[in-house]
Amino acid sequence: MAELANYRPHYVTREDRADGTILLRSGYELSEFVEKTSDWLHRWAELRPDTVFLAERDGAGWREVTYAAALAEVRAIAGGLLAQRLGPDTPILVISGNGVDHGLLTLAAQYVGIPIVPVAEQYSLIPGAHAQLRHVLGLIDPRMVFAVDGARFAEALAMPEMEGRLLVTSRNTGAGQTAFAELRGDMAGVDEAAAKVGPDTVAKILMTSGSTSSPKGVLTTHRMMCANQAQLADALPFVRENPPRLVDWLPWNHVFGGSHNFNMVLANGGSLYIDEGKPAKGLVDTSIENNAMIGGTISFNVPVGFAMLRDAMRENETLRQSYFRDLDMIFYAGASLPQDVWADLESMAREVRGDVPLMTSSWGLTETAPACIIQHERIDRSGIVGVPMTGTTIKMIPDDDNRYEIRVKGPNIMPGYFNDPDKTRDAFDEEGFFVTGDAMGFVDPDDMNKGLRFDGRISEDFKLTTGTWVRAAQLRLDLLVALAPLVADLVITGEGRDQIGLLVVPGPGLAAHVAAGDDGAGAVVSDAVREALAPRLTALASKAAGSSMRVTRAIVMAEPPSIADGEITAKGNLNFRKILTRRRALLDRLYDDADPAVIRS
Known part of the structure; x- marks a missing residue:
């Protein structure tokens, strides 16, 4: 187990340009690295x-x-x-x-x-x-x-x-x-x-x-x-x-x-x-067995995987001891780690070993090898992706109040796409920065060392007919945390409409009611589902700061997303465009207030 002090403190340098663009770099030098x-x-x-x-x-x-x-x-x-x-x-x-x-x-x-x-x-x-x-x-x-x-x-x-x-x-x-x-x-x-x-x-x-x-x-x-x-x-x-x-x-x-x-x-x-398990029903038991047999020093996972391990460790003392005994770091990716899972993992770690390993995340893409930004100081909550890594320059182009489009340059950036010169050319700006399409905001605009927070994909943003911009990617991440465990995933809707809606992939909190409520046309019509979901949606809507964050309606999908039909990508993410295209009829139903499948907030 690493000493608690052995996490390098953040050290960020900042350069401001006249047009509002900000360049961020690590103040540390990049170490020498091997050639291959x-x-x-x-x-x-x-x-x-x-x-x-x-x-x-x-x-x-x-x-x-x-x-x-x-x-x-x-x-x-x-x-x-x-x-x-x-x-x-x-x-x-x-x-x-x-x-x-x-x-x-x-x-x-x-x-x-x-x-x-x-x-x-x-x-x-x-x-x-x-x-x-x-x-x-x-x-x-x-x-x-x-x-x-x-x-x-x-x-x-x-x-x-x-x-x-x-x-x-x-x-x-x-x-x-x-x-x-x-x-x-x-x-x-x-x-x-x-x-x-x-x-x-x-x-x-x-x-x-x-x-x-x-x-x-x-x-x-x-x-x-x-x-x-x-x-x-x-x-x-x-x-x-x-x-x-x-x-x-x-x-x-x-x-x-x-x-x-x-x-x-x-x-x-x-x-x-190599763990042949996965964070899914029928497969997670293999992961539990493997982690109980071989305790790791670093645990990489997605939030739902950590939640499943947390649940298993509540009853499995052998797993809990093996998992935390030598652990230096818990590293989540793919979405923010729900705060209740974060807190439970901290509590279990203290019970087993008297302290807590570094709990953190980072940001990067396939094109960036992947890590470009990392949180390497201790924090007490999820959702912060950190500061630039050594040798990497982060270009931040103003998009809105404390929101910036992110572009990156460094030795870990790809030279291009295979046999696709046009897409390669379009992927870089005039200064050679890779155009990521992601947005970030400062945790504290007055202190660069507090790090950056992910603020969605600019390409997923859309306008309501009222002219209001909806930051769909960040709204989705917030809703996934707020609606767990009722919801496994979400598609945010509203482009070309006047209100935000949801197409809901049911989670374990709704799964028992889905089959019985299948109306045969792609939606779930169930009093039990409505009674579970509607109060949560209503409470969130009452606290929403404006129409850009207020969800007014939802439909629970009876048919899970299909990888065969391209609704799930190779990474396991939802292909939002494909779902909205393939389920156009369901999208139209979502905005029909008379439809019995619509859950209003």
Whole structure:
């Protein structure tokens, strides 16, 4: 466990321009960083050869791979990839989720300069989502496709678009597939290919969520990932002193799990225990078991995941002791952590160990590798994303009172999108800052060291017919906290209308009443649902500061959002535009006061 003082204090410099633009930078210097991910692997194979690097469940125990074994495996696999004539222009597509073989293949490809492209496994496992997989295949045109299980992914691997590609599977290898174990080759050419890999070599291509357009391929270089780990360690020096041990489920097709968390372990000689669970009914039990077996030093999760662990720890003493015993940091992302969950985790930590680990968050995007802003001082509430990381410049362009559009520049920013020069050009301003589309505000406009707070996506803002602007992204985050556990997610409506409404994805507090209230036309008509939700909405409306924050109506959706129909992105987020388009009839019903499904506030 890190000493409480081992969290670097904030130190921000500010430059004001005549047009109101503000530039923020860290007052600390960016530490030196390695040139490529293989430098990390070689270092720890030499200094900590017998330390577990990657592990996954294997029956009652774990399949564990040490740093020394990982380096040997990575070099052998790299030789096999070169023998298959793979190179910088022949990407490898990974269609299955996190796993030891997936990790070794990723590092082997990066070792010799072959881009790796991980995508959400739902694209393959849900037949209705195969359109998204076809889009990626058409965009990337991979020479090789990897799936951990040939039988489980058989339908996707048999798609006509897979013809002519090298199909590799770890187990249940079928006809036309190559076993992963057979991929290993000799060392011929490995060192020569590795010598050509440098900071600007593309290590991976990460697909954006596609919530506002077709998914784009973000070119992610070794420099981006290596610099970002130095930036994180500059802010959180304990990761260098106490090698991270993670029990982590966050998917590697997303930059948070696959670049931020995976590389934090590798960069600092830590251990990653791959959690096959997820914060969802029927899957969270696996996460609970894994966390009880292996206590981590850092816990990364989304707010609903922390809430589920909190609930389990109330009754499970073994889990509570294992979870908090060595914990240096609790790190949430995706949305603000509800204050009741925050307070409960603090209380449990004090009960187990007498103090509280750092509880924090940060901000970044796929295009930024991802971390650009981080809260590395202690605070007592969620919703603050922090201050600029070393080597990063934050450009803040005034949008409204204490609201700024955010643009960023630094060594962790992408060079562009794969095979898309037009979108690449549009992504940067005249000074070379990446245009994020996100908005921020100061926690304290008179003290930059108090940090920034997220204030929504400018692209999601809309106007009511009254001319009032609605900051939909921030309003949604506030409502998710206020309406939990009745609501799992929300779509904010009102563009082209005179009032704000909600399309509600029911949470556990409403789930028992949904099926019985399904009216067969996409909505829930239920007195129990109305009695639960209406008082909350009425109370919120009475406190709203104006029409830009006042919700007047809601409909609970009987049909959950569908990934097959594009209503859920690869990151698990709602695709608001797709939902509003696909459920146009339900949106019209929401503004019909005579409709029995409408819940008024």
